[in-house]
Amino acid sequence: MIPDARPERTTELWAHLFEGLQGYLVTFTGQQSDRLQARPNELDGPRQRSWRWPEEKDEAAAYLLDQSDARRDAYFGVHLFRKSGTRKGEHAGEVQALWVDGDGARVPRDWPQPTAVVESSPGRHHFYWRLTRPIAPDEAAQLNRRLCYGMGGDKGKWGLGTVLRAPGTRNYKRERPTLVAGGVGA
Amino acid sequence: MRSVGTPQAWDPEVIDQAIPQLPKAVPSSNGTGLLNEPPVELTHEALRVWHGEKPKTKATGEINRSASLVKIGRAIYDAGATRPAIVTALAERDEALGWRKYTGRADAGNRYHEIVDELESNGRNSRARMSVGGGGGKQDNLPTIIVNNRQLPEVTVEAIEALAAHNDPPEIFVRAGRLVRVREDENGTPEIQPMDDPHVKGRLARVANYVRTTEKGETKVIPPDWLVKDVGQLPYWPFPSLEAVVEAPIMRPDGTIFDTPGYDPETKLYYRPGEGFEVGRIPGTPTKADTRDAISLLDEAVGEFPYEDNASAANVLALMLTPLVRQAVSGPVPLALIDKPQAGTGGSLLAETIAIIGSGRTAEMLGAPRDEEEWRKQITAKLAAGATMITVDNVEGSLYAPSLARALTARTWTDRILGRSETVTVSQRATWIATGNNIQLRGDLPRRCIWIRLDARESRPWQRENFKHPDLLGWVTKNRSRLVRALLTLARAWFAAGKPKAPDLPRLGSFEAWAETVGGMVAFAGIPDFLGNLAELYDKADAGGLEWEAFLYTWWEELDASKPITVAELSKVISNNDDLRAALPGDLAEAFDKSAGGFSRKLGTALAKRAGTRYGENGMHIVRAGEFRRAVRWKLELSSTECEFVSLVSLYNPSAGKKLEDKKATGAEKDSTNSQTHTQAETPHRDPEAWEETF
Numbered sequence: 001m002i003p004d005a006r007p008e009r010t011t012e013l014w015a016h017l018f019e020g021l022q023g024y025l026v027t028f029t030g031q032q033s034d035r036l037q038a039r040p041n042e043l044d045g046p047r048q049r050s051w052r053w054p055e056e057k058d059e060a061a062a063y064l065l066d067q068s069d070a071r072r073d074a075y076f077g078v079h080l081f082r083k084s085g086t087r088k089g090e091h092a093g094e095v096q097a098l099w100v101d102g103d104g105a106r107v108p109r110d111w112p113q114p115t116a117v118v119e120s121s122p123g124r125h126h127f128y129w130r131l132t133r134p135i136a137p138d139e140a141a142q143l144n145r146r147l148c149y150g151m152g153g154d155k156g157k158w159g160l161g162t163v164l165r166a167p168g169t170r171n172y173k174r175e176r177p178t179l180v181a182g183g184v185g186a
Numbered sequence: 187m188r189s190v191g192t193p194q195a196w197d198p199e200v201i202d203q204a205i206p207q208l209p210k211a212v213p214s215s216n217g218t219g220l221l222n223e224p225p226v227e228l229t230h231e232a233l234r235v236w237h238g239e240k241p242k243t244k245a246t247g248e249i250n251r252s253a254s255l256v257k258i259g260r261a262i263y264d265a266g267a268t269r270p271a272i273v274t275a276l277a278e279r280d281e282a283l284g285w286r287k288y289t290g291r292a293d294a295g296n297r298y299h300e301i302v303d304e305l306e307s308n309g310r311n312s313r314a315r316m317s318v319g320g321g322g323g324k325q326d327n328l329p330t331i332i333v334n335n336r337q338l339p340e341v342t343v344e345a346i347e348a349l350a351a352h353n354d355p356p357e358i359f360v361r362a363g364r365l366v367r368v369r370e371d372e373n374g375t376p377e378i379q380p381m382d383d384p385h386v387k388g389r390l391a392r393v394a395n396y397v398r399t400t401e402k403g404e405t406k407v408i409p410p411d412w413l414v415k416d417v418g419q420l421p422y423w424p425f426p427s428l429e430a431v432v433e434a435p436i437m438r439p440d441g442t443i444f445d446t447p448g449y450d451p452e453t454k455l456y457y458r459p460g461e462g463f464e465v466g467r468i469p470g471t472p473t474k475a476d477t478r479d480a481i482s483l484l485d486e487a488v489g490e491f492p493y494e495d496n497a498s499a500a501n502v503l504a505l506m507l508t509p510l511v512r513q514a515v516s517g518p519v520p521l522a523l524i525d526k527p528q529a530g531t532g533g534s535l536l537a538e539t540i541a542i543i544g545s546g547r548t549a550e551m552l553g554a555p556r557d558e559e560e561w562r563k564q565i566t567a568k569l570a571a572g573a574t575m576i577t578v579d580n581v582e583g584s585l586y587a588p589s590l591a592r593a594l595t596a597r598t599w600t601d602r603i604l605g606r607s608e609t610v611t612v613s614q615r616a617t618w619i620a621t622g623n624n625i626q627l628r629g630d631l632p633r634r635c636i637w638i639r640l641d642a643r644e645s646r647p648w649q650r651e652n653f654k655h656p657d658l659l660g661w662v663t664k665n666r667s668r669l670v671r672a673l674l675t676l677a678r679a680w681f682a683a684g685k686p687k688a689p690d691l692p693r694l695g696s697f698e699a700w701a702e703t704v705g706g707m708v709a710f711a712g713i714p715d716f717l718g719n720l721a722e723l724y725d726k727a728d729a730g731g732l733e734w735e736a737f738l739y740t741w742w743e744e745l746d747a748s749k750p751i752t753v754a755e756l757s758k759v760i761s762n763n764d765d766l767r768a769a770l771p772g773d774l775a776e777a778f779d780k781s782a783g784g785f786s787r788k789l790g791t792a793l794a795k796r797a798g799t800r801y802g803e804n805g806m807h808i809v810r811a812g813e814f815r816r817a818v819r820w821k822l823e824l825s826s827t828e829c830e831f832v833s834l835v836s837l838y839n840p841s842a843g844k845k846l847e848d849k850k851a852t853g854a855e856k857d858s859t860n861s862q863t864h865t866q867a868e869t870p871h872r873d874p875e876a877w878e879e880t881f
Contacts, residue, residue: 042250098201104657112196112204122534123659130195143201150206155286156248170553179553179580181529 009168010061014053014076016097016116016130023080023093024050025060028163029067032172043073050084061166068169075163078128079137089160095140098129100147101157101164108151119181120165121173127153224262225271232261238283251287255280256301263305272305273298293657333410334398342416345409348394349417350424356449358389359428359456362570362612365418368431368456375547376431376458378572387414429454429613430572433546434670435465437511441681443468443674444513453513460546465671472679477711480672487543487662487669490653491536494639497718501638502536503676504704504716509544509575509617510670511677511707517699518595521578521618523723525625526640533621533640534579535658540619541575542662543669549577549619554585561589566601569593569612581622591630594618595696632727633695637719680707692717733771735801740769742806742822750811750819753790757782760789793820800825 014025030043047067051060064074080093097115100107102125107114114127129147137160144158157164165171165180224236234240235257242253258279259272267275276298281289288294329351331344349358358381359366365381367389381389390396390409397404432455435445444450445465447457469476484503493499505522512519524533541549550573555561568576578590593599593614600611620635627635655661662669680686687702688709694701694717701717708716725732741747744766745759760766760778770778777788797808797820805825812819 042253110204112201115194115196117530119529119534122538123532125530129201131201132195132197135198139198143198143205146205146208147201149208152290156251178534178551181534181580 010064010166011057013116013118013128013167014057014061017078017128018053018080018096021053021080021094021096021134023053023082024084025053025057025080026050026077026087026163027060027064027067027166028075028077028087029064029072031072045072047072048087050081050086052084053080061168064166064169068166071170071172073172074166074169076166078162078164079140079160087161087163089137089141092137092160094134095137096131096134098131098140098144098147099157099162099164100127100144100151101154101162102127102151103154103157105152111151118165118167121171121178121180126164224265224267225275226262226265226267228261228265232265235261236279238279238285249285251280251285254285255287255298256304259301259305263302269299269302269306272302276301293660296657296660328394330395330397332399333396333407333413334400338412338416341413342420345390345394345413345417346420346424349389352393353425356426358423358425359449360423360425361428361572362610365423365425366428368428368458370458374461376433376456378428378431381418383411383414383418386418387411390414390417426451427454428456428572429615430574431456431458432509432574433458433460433463434510434544434666435468435674437514437674437677437681439514439516441514441678443678455513463546463667465667465674468671468674468678470678471682472675476675477679480675481711481713483665483668483672486654487539487658487665488536491532492640492642494641495719496715498638498640500708500713500716500718501636502540503708503711503713504636505617505619505638506540506543507673507677507704507707508700510673511703512574512615512617514677515700515703518597518614518697519617519700520694520697521590521594521620521631521635522638523625523627523635524619524621524638524640526623526642528623531640531642533623536638536640537577537579537619537621538659539662541577542659543666543673544617545575546666549573549575552576552578554578554581554620554622555587558587558589561587562601565589565593565599566610569599569614569616570610573616575617575619578618578620581620581625584626584628585620585622585631586628587631588629590618591634594634627723627727632724634697635723636694636717637723639719676711677707680710683710686710688716692720694720731801734796734799735806737766737769737771737774738801738806738808738822740765747822750814750821752814752817752819753786753793754817756820757786757789790818794818 018025026048028046028048030046033042033044049060049063051057051063060076064076068074077087078097078099079095081087081091082093083091101120104124107127112129115130116128118126118128120126127147135143141158141160147153148155148158167180169180171178171180224233228236231240238254238258240257242250242257255276259276262272262275273295277289277294279285280287280294280298288297291297329344329348331341331348333341357367359368359378361378365386366378367381367385368376369379370376379385387409390413396407396409396413398407399405426449428449435443435457436450436453436455438444438450438453444453444455444457445468447459449456472480484506488499488502488506491502493502501522508515508519508522524537526533538548541547550568550571552564552568555564578585596614598611599614600609602609685703685706686709688705691701691705691709705716741756744763745751751759760770761782767775767778771792774785774788774792777785793808794810797810800807807823807825809821809823810818811821
């Protein structure tokens with residue numbers, strides 16, 4: 001048996017984004033719809049769960065990887081929430097890291113460089129910037145938005161409540177699934 | 187994975203000052219601030235779609251922007267809008283509704299055109315008609331088969347004859363001992379589908395009329411189940427054998443190109459090109475200019491990846507050629523290992539690029555299973571489905587897979603069918619790729635691999651810019667026919683020149699046929715260093731071997747290594763000898779640090795495991811040298827430079843048969859005299875002259 005290092009990769013990224021904070025981590029999973037008219041990444045059977053951070057981080061990572069192994073796309077909320085069972089922006093906790101779904105775009109060289117990168121599919125990356133101090137959710141959303149528009153990332157992913165793919169899981173959106181790779185300082 | 191120079195956290199103020207402010211809101215292009223009118227008259231419902239009031243959403247609740255753009259495109263396309271009008275309208279909607287899915291992107295125009303492509307491929311206001319397929323035509327022209335009051339074999343023979351008569355061009359094939367057919371899924375992807383009873387029944391119904399005859403006349407019936415089962419379970423069918431479905435022209439073993447859509451009896455392949463895919467005629471004898479142009483085009487596809495050495499680039503060309511010339515290679519094909527020091531260097535992108543060129547789609551993906559059983563199952567599943575390119579994606583750490591190693595050198599693959607007590611045997615003609623970061627090959631895999639090493643030599647390789655084709659996969663897909671043509675041009679040039687051998691081709695055991703064929707093509711195209719990094723690959727894979735070599739040579743120098751020593755004695759010496767301790771291989775050094783008892787046990791196991799293995803140029807090896815007080819003793823020896831191998835000829839004793847006859851003649855009398863009778867005959871005959879007489 002070859003040891004599976006994926007849970008550590010997931011929790012390593014989470015520690016980078018959430019270390020020092022307390023709240024609820026959200027996981028979100030769903031299965032690519034097999035309906036004929038379904039668009040790519042249209043998910044059936046969505047499941048959302050909240051986990052106490054940091055107490056339940058390992059369970060959350062193991063859960064996401066199990067879900068991924070069961071051919072479900074696995075995401076996590078990119079910031080913590082103050083309340084369990086919700087992913088609404090109004091319940092967002094303080095934010096310690098900014099994020100952009102690059103969707104093929106790159107970070108300009110003269111910008112502050114991301115502190116973590118996740119390759120969600122070949123050539124497409126999620127970028128994270130760990131902050132020296134937590135900031136208010138709305139402030140984070142506005143900075144995210146500027147980062148996103150400035151570099152030409154996915155305009156639908158800068159807001160609060162965004163979920164992004166967890167490293168170590170599989171991306172089933174594409175015709176052939178690919179492993180979501182990357183990590184802190186990658 | 188940690189980069190140098192990037193802080194592990196940023197002050198929000200720094201980010202705030204470094205990034206641009208948001209662009210000012212852009213009014214819609216009619217300058218009124220109101221949303222533009224649609225280019226065609228729309229119904230009330232379609233108008234709501236136009237105004238973005240009925241967007242498509244994802245399960246996550248957010249707007250699915252690309253699907254919503256398609257929906258708007260559908261609304262105006264069905265209402266009669268033309269392609270240019272739709273493209274213009276989509277660009278305007280994308281921005282005006284604030285979705286900005288493709289707004290501002292360099293490839294935005296292409297994306298909108300792709301939406302129109304999709305709309306046009308499905309047709310205006312109607313679904314594409316489903317083809318019932320399967321020959322037949324008018325039922326009146328079909329043969330009639332009476333299915334009652336007859337013996338089963340008679341009916342089956344007629345049914346098989348009817349199937350065979352309607353199988354030109356072939357649509358039913360035999361693969362892995364089963365009837366199969368080639369079908370397309372809803373995306374137009376061809377696949378090999380085993381024909382289960384319902385498929386056989388449907389096909390039978392389309393190639394003959396089945397009747398029951400009675401005194402009152404004939405009654406038409408559908409093919410009876412007993413007939414369907416009998417047809418499906420025959421041991422032999424008069425249908426062609428199918429190896430795989432390919433989506434590019436293929437070079438045959440004789441160097442000709444199979445480029446006519448349909449089945450090719452010579453290669454047993456079914457060529458099914460994608461819509462609009464046309465390679466054109468490949469020159470029979472390509473000129474140097476043809477070769478130069480081909481290399482130049484291929485370089486656009488794969489030339490901007492950061493190869494660590496020339497050999498890696500040459501190996502990529504060989505890998506690209508492989509699926510297209512696979513039938514011209516009589517033996518197995520090695521695994522192409524695309525390896526890089528860190529994520530984001532482009533390994534997966536390179537693998538995808540090669541797969542799209544070779545097969546028209548991304549490769550079949552294997553997720554580097556964690557246990558051997560899973561490897562076996564996945565390999566069986568992929569090969570049984572007829573996969574021609576298989577990628578083991580994002581290998582983590584070490585790659586150890588005896589099943590994969592076995593598959594790579596096999597021409598056929600046999601395995602048990604999941605959930606059944608049957609086995610399946612399929613041909614193994616796939617091209618295999620593995621990608622990952624600093625992959626450590628283990629077991630038998632190193633000598634079954636070629637190495638493509640990428641290294642961007644920068645801490646953030648994903649930030650590289652100024653690529654000739656930023657949307658590489660899009661460009662490759664669009665130019666696939668040209669790229670395939672370029673590869674086949676290189677292959678043809680080599681054939682036309684008389685298949686010259688590449689100079690200084692390293693030996694790649696078990697894969698000589700492949701290396702000679704593609705290596706010849708690569709070298710003839712003027713690209714040097716094919717397989718030039720094999721030695722580095724073996725060194726990298728054999729990191730443990732190098733450690734043992736160092737340890738044994740230190741042992742040789744520090745002790746009288748020809749004198750046998752027990753493990754306990756050797757452990758004691760090691761603990762008192764700094765040089766020996768420093769030379770311990772990694773796992774032994776770890777055990778040494780933990781406990782003395784554990785170290786001795788581990789050392790004993792390690793010596794036994796490596797006994798006889800040759801290390802270094804002198805062939806240093808561990809030898810078991812008897813026992814002392816029930817403890818095994820070990821010593822070191824150097825190999826002699828010349829080895830004596832036993833052969834059948836060296837063992838041959840020409841007079842043995844005669845002796846046997848003599849023995850038979852003397853019978854019980856000789857037998858009773860015991861073994862002394864045989865002494866002379868048991869000595870092998872080693873007189874060289876006697877050999878010549880005999881042979």
